[in-house]
Structure formats: structure tokens, C-alpha cells
Amino acid sequence: MYQALPKFIHVKNSPIAGQGLFALEDIPKDINLGMSHIIIDESIIRTPLGGFVNHSDKPNCMRVQKDNRWNLVTIANILPGEELTLCYTMYKPKPRPVDLEDYGSYMKKVFKGE
Numbered sequence: 001m002y003q004a005l006p007k008f009i010h011v012k013n014s015p016i017a018g019q020g021l022f023a024l025e026d027i028p029k030d031i032n033l034g035m036s037h038i039i040i041d042e043s044i045i046r047t048p049l050g051g052f053v054n055h056s057d058k059p060n061c062m063r064v065q066k067d068n069r070w071n072l073v074t075i076a077n078i079l080p081g082e083e084l085t086l087c088y089t090m091y092k093p094k095p096r097p098v099d100l101e102d103y104g105s106y107m108k109k110v111f112k113g114e
Contacts, residue, residue, distance in 0.1 A: 004048040006033055009084065016054040020083045027078040036063060037070035056085035 005011070008027060014020030027033075036050030049072055053061065060076040061084050078084060 006049075009033070009049075011048075011052050014054055014083055016056065016083065016085070018054075019052055020054040020085075021049070021052045023078045023080050023082050023084065025080050027074055027084075029074050029077050031074045032064075033061070033072040033074065033084075035069050036072040039068040039070075053084055053086045055088045057087060059085045059087040061086050 005021070008023060008025045009021050010024055011019050012022055014022075034049055035047050036053065037047065038045050050070070053072060060074060060078050060082070061072050062075050063070045063086060064073050065071075072084070072086070074084075
């Protein structure tokens with residue numbers, strides 16, 4: 001069954017900008033939170049996860065591409081009430097396939113859900 005956001009994340013007003021994603025419980029480092037963006041015919045479509053994540057120069061998440069999908073992955077332990085953030089390095093990336101071998105065993109584990 002489709003769920004717009006993981007059950008341990010919710011949207012509320014953000015001190016960074018507008019609204020943002022906030023943890024309802026502890027979220028460990030290296031957790032794949034799900035798809036944030038998908039590229040279809042060279043257009044990037046944001047999911048609710050991608051639409052509400054705010055920018056930070058010291059982010060606690062990163063975007064990882066696999067084929068035409070981008071997933072949001074935690075890069076730090078996140079505490080309840082803490083906002084999930086991402087460093088916006090590009091807003092409209094060009095589609096490119098990603099070989100998971102380039103990310104090493106770390107990314108393989110993330111996409112396998114280990």
C-alpha cells in the first residue's frame with residue numbers, strides 16, 4: 001500500500017523555510033527513507049519526501065541516484081523533533097545511470113535495505 005512518507009516522519013512548519021520533514025522517532029544513520037525524485041522524459045518529479053526536504057549546509061541526509069530514481073538516505077543519526085535536511089547541490093540534475101559498484105558496499109547495503 002502506498003504511503004506518502006515513512007511513518008516515522010511528518011511535515012510541519014520549519015524554521016529553515018516554509019514546511020519541512022521532521023523525525024517522530026530516532027532515525028539511525030544509513031537508512032534509506034525512500035524515493036524523493038523520479039526522472040521521467042528528462043523531467044524531475046518530486047515525491048512528498050522530496051518536496052518537503054529543506055536545504056542545509058550541514059545536512060543529515062543525502063540524495064542517492066539509482067537509474068531514474070533518487071532516494072533520500074540518512075548520513076547521520078536523527079533525533080525525534082529534528083528536521084531532515086539535504087544540501088541542494090543542483091536542482092535539475094541531468095539523468096545518468098549509476099552503477100552501484102561506484103558507491104561500494106555501503107550503497108549496495110542501503111539499496112538492499114540491509
